[in-house]
Amino acid sequence: MPGRTINGQYNSRLNxxxxxxxxRLCILLYMTASSASPVxxxxxxxxxxxxxxxxxxxxxxxxxxxxxxxxxxxxHGDFASNLALQLARExxxxxxxxxxxxxxxxxxxxxxxxxxxxxxxxxxxxxxxxARTAVVATVLAAGHGFGRGPAxxxxxxxxxxxxxxxxxxxxxLHVGHGRGAAFGASLASLLAFAGFEVTREYYxxxxxxxMDILAVSAWLRYLELFDEPVPFPPNAYQxxxxxxxxxxxxxxxxxxxVHPAEAVLACLPPHVEGADDAEARxxxxxxxxxxxxxxxxxxxxxxVLSEQLADCRADLEEFGVHFDVWFSERSLYDTGMVAxxxxxxxxxxxxxxxxxxKWFQSTAFGDEKDRVVQRDNGIYTYxxxxxxxxxxxxxxxxxxxxxxxxxxHHGYIxxxxxxxxxxxxxxxxxxxxxxxxxxLFRDGQKVSMSTRSGDYVTLRQLREEVGxxxxxxxxxxxxxxxxxxxxxxxxxxQSNDNPVYYVQxxxxxxxxxxxxxxxxxxxxxxxxxxxxxHEREFALCARLAEFPELIQQAARDYAPHALAFYLKDLxxxxxxxxxxxxxxxxxxxxxxxRLALALATRQVLQNGLSLLGVSQPVSM
RNA sequence: GCGCUCGUAGCUCAAUGGAUAGAGUACUGGCCUCCGAAGCCAGGGGUUGUGGGUUCGAUCCCCGCCGAGCGCGCCA
Numbered sequence: 134m135p136g137r138t139i140n141g142q143y144n145s146r147l148n149x150x151x152x153x154x155x156x157r158l159c160i161l162l163y164m165t166a167s168s169a170s171p172v173x174x175x176x177x178x179x180x181x182x183x184x185x186x187x188x189x190x191x192x193x194x195x196x197x198x199x200x201x202x203x204x205x206x207x208x209h210g211d212f213a214s215n216l217a218l219q220l221a222r223e224x225x226x227x228x229x230x231x232x233x234x235x236x237x238x239x240x241x242x243x244x245x246x247x248x249x250x251x252x253x254x255x256x257x258x259x260x261x262x263x264a265r266t267a268v269v270a271t272v273l274a275a276g277h278g279f280g281r282g283p284a285x286x287x288x289x290x291x292x293x294x295x296x297x298x299x300x301x302x303x304x305x306l307h308v309g310h311g312r313g314a315a316f317g318a319s320l321a322s323l324l325a326f327a328g329f330e331v332t333r334e335y336y337x338x339x340x341x342x343x344m345d346i347l348a349v350s351a352w353l354r355y356l357e358l359f360d361e362p363v364p365f366p367p368n369a370y371q372x373x374x375x376x377x378x379x380x381x382x383x384x385x386x387x388x389x390x391v392h393p394a395e396a397v398l399a400c401l402p403p404h405v406e407g408a409d410d411a412e413a414r415x416x417x418x419x420x421x422x423x424x425x426x427x428x429x430x431x432x433x434x435x436x437v438l439s440e441q442l443a444d445c446r447a448d449l450e451e452f453g454v455h456f457d458v459w460f461s462e463r464s465l466y467d468t469g470m471v472a473x474x475x476x477x478x479x480x481x482x483x484x485x486x487x488x489x490x491k492w493f494q495s496t497a498f499g500d501e502k503d504r505v506v507q508r509d510n511g512i513y514t515y516x517x518x519x520x521x522x523x524x525x526x527x528x529x530x531x532x533x534x535x536x537x538x539x540x541x542h543h544g545y546i547x548x549x550x551x552x553x554x555x556x557x558x559x560x561x562x563x564x565x566x567x568x569x570x571x572x573l574f575r576d577g578q579k580v581s582m583s584t585r586s587g588d589y590v591t592l593r594q595l596r597e598e599v600g601x602x603x604x605x606x607x608x609x610x611x612x613x614x615x616x617x618x619x620x621x622x623x624x625x626x627q628s629n630d631n632p633v634y635y636v637q638x639x640x641x642x643x644x645x646x647x648x649x650x651x652x653x654x655x656x657x658x659x660x661x662x663x664x665x666x667h668e669r670e671f672a673l674c675a676r677l678a679e680f681p682e683l684i685q686q687a688a689r690d691y692a693p694h695a696l697a698f699y700l701k702d703l704x705x706x707x708x709x710x711x712x713x714x715x716x717x718x719x720x721x722x723x724x725x726x727r728l729a730l731a732l733a734t735r736q737v738l739q740n741g742l743s744l745l746g747v748s749q750p751v752s753m
Numbered sequence: 754g755c756g757c758u759c760g761u762a763g764c765u766c767a768a769u770g771g772a773u774a775g776a777g778u779a780c781u782g783g784c785c786u787c788c789g790a791a792g793c794c795a796g797g798g799g800u801u802g803u804g805g806g807u808u809c810g811a812u813c814c815c816c817g818c819c820g821a822g823c824g825c826g827c828c829a
Contacts, residue, residue, distance in 0.1 A: 200769085213772085253809070338829070505827045508827040516829095540757085541824065544825060610765085610766070615759075616823090630778075638791050641789075650788085702776080711788085711793085712790095716788060
């Protein structure tokens, strides 16, 4: 069983130390990025040259940061700086002239062959061949640690929490959950690789009405098995898995939970048309179940919960998505945290009573309207437990708490942040990332999706059709705030065209070459790289060197999709080179240099794919 | 109506405020006696929905309009 457990439950509450100064994530990343390459940082070297030149050209100008970017076009060199363009405004001078003066004042460097002014005033640097290929040795020395963010330096790493999926355990996970799972898992891996201590958490909504509805749904199906049919409400859970649960209960306990249908029906209010009536009728059925079953209701309830949770968990495990903590909503009630959280807000004057209900004054924090935390019947709303849950997260000492939510929850953000602020917490420590919807298309038609009706394609079905690797990679092929149209027929019938195979194929090809060479791969780390001279070889090296920067940038932006796109580009650079130049040539020096480049490429492919939860096959 | 997320090649999607807006797919034409052709090379394809504004420079930032999805409950 993955995940730490406590009290024989799946819940785990950590008693972490509290850390008080939540600096912004991006600042930390900026600080660490400069030390990402332990051997030699070309970017820093060039920045130093520019700073020297700047000091003599414009001593008065102090720029906080010198930007060096990798040009898209090879003809623009290996690095470009827009320093002159930035200075133009303050110096009120022609950017090209500034750039030319800067270039004249650049100190000589053993790594730079050319520094020239281009375009509107860019300064383009071209590196020596040795500087361009040095990354190969760096990759081979670092191995699977290449690209990893800096280690702890003796100090505690920044602690982050990523909470994702958190689907109600009321039915199988669907393809929308799958997107949240793939995104959250990749994001968490990415952040961990970038140098953070990451906790992956699933919030289990095991309290509340939805679970009761699932329990009563299973019970009604169970009664049907004993010829005690109660008309099945249209707003109860319709899925086939509910029948299976009923059958399981019958096999385990026989007729123990059977009550006459008449007895159940007697508890119901007279039937009236209307949606409100349907909900009231469902609630009455739940009450009937609780009354008739007494203590046994708890069994049904916990049975359907544990069955559903186990199913979700197994599904996610097979998908390569793992959690450190499964946090129980119910535990927040059992330990009194919900009541305490609401009481604290009440004491600080952020809660008022109206119409018998308790309202949180979220309008004071930018929300559209105030929100109920406790209903007139005394039952807390989901919002109340969510306040307690987020306060609990903060108490556990995370420097940053990242929630991955479905886009339909976006209206929820202001009230949660407002409640945190009202509770004296720093709402800036909470980042909410919204994942847009997935629409499925089958036979050219949009598949209607409704959890309640049970009419939806499950994540498990999708994985079986498309495969885990293609599934994980496909989900990462668009940024999370972009709606995704998932054509099932296309994903299935044209799976060979899926980009994941393109990337995996590059990996398999390299494995094949290394196998044919049949030499000592470890020795390649010391290979002389001077024979690497073709443009495609330099381009591939530049792509490899980009990997650590990309990790930091993608982590800063919570953008694991950038990693998928990078891997596509990397595979493309490799295939181009591989098709143009032969690796296993007769010349031993050239052969070893190219083998080293191939091996370094394979290493980065492995590092990247494993972060996305995609396998790296030796052959396909 | 109000709010949030968006609008980029025929289609699916990229692009820390930077240079001629890029890939894949589809289409056209080439490349296997040669390390894996699930690959490579070349080509056509665009007023970045639209109109303004800020800037040396806008797909990106600000405002209006048009269009799409989602949200607006004492549900979760």
